[in-house]
Amino acid sequence: MIDNVMLDYLIAVIVVLVTVILVFLIFNFVKSKQLSKTFQDLIAENEKLKRDISEFQTKIKDIKDSSRDFEIKFEKVSKIIQGFLRISQKSYSEFFDGLLDLALSVVPEAKSGSISIIDGREWKFMAIRGNGKNPEKLKSLNLKSEWMISIPKVTVIEDIAKSNEKRVPKEYSDMIEEAVGGHIYRSIAIPLKFGNDFIGNCFLDALSDIEFSESSKIVMEEFGILASIFLTLKRLETLPHLSINNTLRVIVNFYEMKNSSTRGHSENVAYLSVKIGEKMNLSPKQIGDLYWSAIFHDIGLISIPDEITRKESALTKEELEIMKTHTFIGEKIIDPYDHLKEAAIVARSHHECFDGSGYPDGIKGLDIPLFSRIVSVADFFDTIKREGKVSSTDDAIKKIKERSGTYFDPDIVKMAIEVFPYFKR
Numbered sequence: 001m002i003d004n005v006m007l008d009y010l011i012a013v014i015v016v017l018v019t020v021i022l023v024f025l026i027f028n029f030v031k032s033k034q035l036s037k038t039f040q041d042l043i044a045e046n047e048k049l050k051r052d053i054s055e056f057q058t059k060i061k062d063i064k065d066s067s068r069d070f071e072i073k074f075e076k077v078s079k080i081i082q083g084f085l086r087i088s089q090k091s092y093s094e095f096f097d098g099l100l101d102l103a104l105s106v107v108p109e110a111k112s113g114s115i116s117i118i119d120g121r122e123w124k125f126m127a128i129r130g131n132g133k134n135p136e137k138l139k140s141l142n143l144k145s146e147w148m149i150s151i152p153k154v155t156v157i158e159d160i161a162k163s164n165e166k167r168v169p170k171e172y173s174d175m176i177e178e179a180v181g182g183h184i185y186r187s188i189a190i191p192l193k194f195g196n197d198f199i200g201n202c203f204l205d206a207l208s209d210i211e212f213s214e215s216s217k218i219v220m221e222e223f224g225i226l227a228s229i230f231l232t233l234k235r236l237e238t239l240p241h242l243s244i245n246n247t248l249r250v251i252v253n254f255y256e257m258k259n260s261s262t263r264g265h266s267e268n269v270a271y272l273s274v275k276i277g278e279k280m281n282l283s284p285k286q287i288g289d290l291y292w293s294a295i296f297h298d299i300g301l302i303s304i305p306d307e308i309t310r311k312e313s314a315l316t317k318e319e320l321e322i323m324k325t326h327t328f329i330g331e332k333i334i335d336p337y338d339h340l341k342e343a344a345i346v347a348r349s350h351h352e353c354f355d356g357s358g359y360p361d362g363i364k365g366l367d368i369p370l371f372s373r374i375v376s377v378a379d380f381f382d383t384i385k386r387e388g389k390v391s392s393t394d395d396a397i398k399k400i401k402e403r404s405g406t407y408f409d410p411d412i413v414k415m416a417i418e419v420f421p422y423f424k425r
């Protein structure tokens with residue numbers, strides 16, 4: 001009996017024990033599952049934290065870098081501003097040397113450089129820095145303005161000699177490299193402006209295969225803006241040739257704008273005259289003088305009353321005499337400027353005729369200055385076209401041929417009829 005009781009008791013104990021063990025095992029199993037999940041979560045969290053830390057470190061580095069960049073930029077821009085204030089006191093020609101030295105001092109990659117300006121039809125080097133043979137000699141080259149590369153904003157140009165290949169004769173590119181003292185791998189270039197007009201550029205050159213840093217590009221952008229402002233002020237202050245020409249050009253444009261029949265006349269005459277001049281192989285300097293002479297040929301018209309210049313019916317004898325005075329009045333307007341001597345002559349004699357029947361002096365043949373003989377053909381062509389006296393370019397050329405030897409120099413007519421058919425304005 002006792003044995004049976006003992007056995008039941010033993011079984012009960014075993015069942016309890018097994019149950020406890022099972023519960024313990026199940027509990028542990030669940031717990032370990034939870035732990036494993038928690039552990040995985042922890043690993044994931046840890047990874048995320050590592051990523052966050054790394055991102056944070058990168059951000060700190062970026063902030064440090066940009067603040068360093070800002071510091072460098074700020075330092076350079078203040079250096080530029082101080083430099084500008086210093087060089088603005090210098091004469092017009094020394095101003096360009098100062099400008100170039102300043103640019104080179106803030107772009108460490110550049111070892112040479114130049115500043116070029118467009119003067120009428122010419123491209124002039126105003127400042128050169130380099131280690132080659134006599135860099136200053138570039139200033140005396142006769143370069144055409146259309147050879148100059150025109151850039152709207154800061155630009156890095158690879159191998160300028162190569163990119164100039166189709167524009168600039170090779171001997172000039174070679175001379176430039178010789179003057180700066182080596183092959184120009186790349187250049188950082190900025191446009192120089194007078195008001196809104198492109199008037200030249202500043203090139204800084206790398207003479208080894210080195211890239212320009214972002215900081216150099218940004219600094220040069222600021223430099224270009226400031227250089228243009230200071231250059232504009234400098235030119236207005238000193239009234240050099242170009243300012244005089246541009247001021248006079250404004251007067252011509254203003255006069256032409258008032259009268260729809262003359263709008264664009266001087267620009268057209270200048271374009272056609274230059275085409276004849278190029279056909280005659282005139283030098284770049286002569287082409288420049290011819291261009292400005294043609295621009296100003298009718299400047300004396302500003303003194304003629306509007307009732308006469310705008311009159312649609314034929315002029316009376318007295319009115320015609322008044323009209324003729326635009327020649328020597330034009331000469332008087334331009335005469336005070338030494339660099340416009342040729343233009344003053346053309347203003348006076350562009351209505352002279354080859355047979356001596358013109359005005360105001362009645363001179364004839366080769367006594368009429370060359371530029372006046374050229375401008376008079378261009379003037380006639382543009383005038384009869386805009387006044388509707390001919391129905392086509394062929395007609396206009398026919399009329400010019402009819403006047404060869406009487407109104408016009410036959411040699412100039414020969415050149416003109418070759419280039420005028422291409423005039424599409």
Ligand SMILES: [Fe+2]
Binds near residue numbers: 297298326350351
């Ligand atoms: Fe005229």
Ligand SMILES: [Fe+2]
Binds near residue numbers: 379
């Ligand atoms: Fe004219």
